[in-house]
Amino acid sequence: MKTKVKLEDLNVHFDKNHAVKGTTIDFGENSVTAIIGPSGCGKSTVLRSINRMHDLVPTAKVTGRILLDGINIYERTIDSVSIRRLVGMVFQKPNPFPAMSVYDNVIAGYKLNGRINKDEADELVESSLKRVALWDEVKDRLKANSMELSGGQQQRLCIARTIAVKPEVILMDEPASALDPLSTLKIEELIEGLKEKYTIVIVTHNMQQAARISDYTAFFYLGELIEFGETKKIFTTPDKKQTEDYITGRFG
Amino acid sequence: MEREHFSKLYDEELNDIREKLLEMGGKVELMISNSMKALVERNSELADRTIASDPGINQMEMEIDEKCIQVLARRQPAGRDLRFLTLALKIVTDLERIGDQCVNIANRAKELNEEPILKPYIDLPRMANWTSVMVKEALDAFVRGDEKLAMKVCKDDQFVDDLNVQIQRELLTFMMEDPGTITRSLRLNYISKYLERIADHATNVAEMVIFMVKGKDIRHTIPSTSDEK
Numbered sequence: 379m380k381t382k383v384k385l386e387d388l389n390v391h392f393d394k395n396h397a398v399k400g401t402t403i404d405f406g407e408n409s410v411t412a413i414i415g416p417s418g419c420g421k422s423t424v425l426r427s428i429n430r431m432h433d434l435v436p437t438a439k440v441t442g443r444i445l446l447d448g449i450n451i452y453e454r455t456i457d458s459v460s461i462r463r464l465v466g467m468v469f470q471k472p473n474p475f476p477a478m479s480v481y482d483n484v485i486a487g488y489k490l491n492g493r494i495n496k497d498e499a500d501e502l503v504e505s506s507l508k509r510v511a512l513w514d515e516v517k518d519r520l521k522a523n524s525m526e527l528s529g530g531q532q533q534r535l536c537i538a539r540t541i542a543v544k545p546e547v548i549l550m551d552e553p554a555s556a557l558d559p560l561s562t563l564k565i566e567e568l569i570e571g572l573k574e575k576y577t578i579v580i581v582t583h584n585m586q587q588a589a590r591i592s593d594y595t596a597f598f599y600l601g602e603l604i605e606f607g608e609t610k611k612i613f614t615t616p617d618k619k620q621t622e623d624y625i626t627g628r629f630g
Numbered sequence: 631m632e633r634e635h636f637s638k639l640y641d642e643e644l645n646d647i648r649e650k651l652l653e654m655g656g657k658v659e660l661m662i663s664n665s666m667k668a669l670v671e672r673n674s675e676l677a678d679r680t681i682a683s684d685p686g687i688n689q690m691e692m693e694i695d696e697k698c699i700q701v702l703a704r705r706q707p708a709g710r711d712l713r714f715l716t717l718a719l720k721i722v723t724d725l726e727r728i729g730d731q732c733v734n735i736a737n738r739a740k741e742l743n744e745e746p747i748l749k750p751y752i753d754l755p756r757m758a759n760w761t762s763v764m765v766k767e768a769l770d771a772f773v774r775g776d777e778k779l780a781m782k783v784c785k786d787d788q789f790v791d792d793l794n795v796q797i798q799r800e801l802l803t804f805m806m807e808d809p810g811t812i813t814r815s816l817r818l819n820y821i822s823k824y825l826e827r828i829a830d831h832a833t834n835v836a837e838m839v840i841f842m843v844k845g846k847d848i849r850h851t852i853p854s855t856s857d858e859k
Binding site for chain 2: 585586589613614615616621622623625626627628629
């Protein structure tokens with residue numbers, strides 16, 4: 379496994395709350411890593427630190443290093459916007475830009491990063507929507523308002539918007555928890571396809587989802603990484619009793 | 631001390647399966663001892679009763695299978711619960727086969743009881759006793775999650791294999807000396823083989839217990855001198 383993102387002794391504090399404690403972990407290139415754990419265990423905090431979202435929180439303090447292809451993204455000289463272009467994020471609730479059409483949503487992120495001519499934009503919209511398996515459903519209403527789409531379609535649109543800026547890593551924070559079972563399966567299938575091109579880290583409360591779609595699983599509890607390993611091992615024969623108790627529904 | 635699930639009903643479902651498996655195990659142990667008694671005491675009526683108890687075992691196999699499948703479908707178990715359920719699904723198959731082997735023994739006993747006794751039965755009851763203990767210990771190991779006991783069962787299988795070879799050798803001498811003993815010798819030979827198969831099933835269960843407890847698959851790793859597995 380080639381490491382794409384490496385967390386080295388990562389600590390995150392919010393004032394006095396030590397939310398993530400000395401975590402070291404390697405996220406492999408072109409793989410899906412699921413972060414699981416009970417509420418408040420620090421999993422979303424870990425995820426957000428990978429594209430420097432805590433920069434926006436005045437009380438947050440991040441120490442340690444996060445290496446993207448060996449480069450520390452917390453170096454002073456590195457601009458957080460450039461990191462967020464390489465490390466995209468998909469949130470729990472679909473959040474397309476409400477005043478924009480489907481088409482404009484897809485290229486919104488790309489436009490922020492530079493100019494684009496019409497032909498390039500058309501091609502980018504089509505390829506991005508095809509990659510998220512949404513093209514056939516929306517190709518006749520690209521100019522319609524994005525809010526007209528169903529929840530599942532909106533979420534795929536958000537993923538299309540994320541990949542349109544050509545990131546290398548995609549972070550997903552409970553991307554399917556607000557969706558119905560069928561839309562959830564579509565998102566899961568999509569994730570399986572996306573890993574060919576991207577490195578994916580996903581936070582999920584749904585353990586079966588983690589078991590289904592991830593190659594590696596990290597189990598967090600009270601801000602600490604308890605166990606990290608291949609998903610097939612974590613869900614059948616984990617090494618730590620705490621992990622076993624959590625995945626079998628004995629605590630959490 | 632094992633933690634309970636958040637869902638008490640889930641715990642109850644797993645316990646129900648565990649108890650049903652033990653009940654089934656107790657019944658096949660009885661079949662082993664009764665089928666052997668039918669031979670040693672020349673009691674064909676007991677052989678018939680042993681044969682008649684087999685459909686009950688088959689029924690239990692189906693019931694336990696169904697319960698396991700229900701839990702798998704409804705709870706999506708993971709970790710040791712998953713290992714327990716997949717193990718239970720396999721154990722029932724082994725127990726059911728043991729029942730079938732006991733029916734075979736009872737049938738051969740009935741045939742042998744129709745003819746004069748070939749020789750005093752010493753090694754076969756010994757082998758049956760040993761085999762029955764293996765089945766019991768394999769199930770005890772399963773209930774207690776006792777990998778050491780399970781390992782003992784795996785090792786004991788060698789003794790039963792050796793006895794089987796010894797009995798076959800002895801029966802061969804009878805057949806060579808007097809061709810008139812061939813039918814009876816072959817029937818006894820079959821019984822020895824059935825018992826050896828029962829011990830193999832007990833070993834299968836024990837190996838799976840080790841997997842359940844340790845998450846380590848040791849199947850096909852313990853060398854055996856038996857060439858007829």
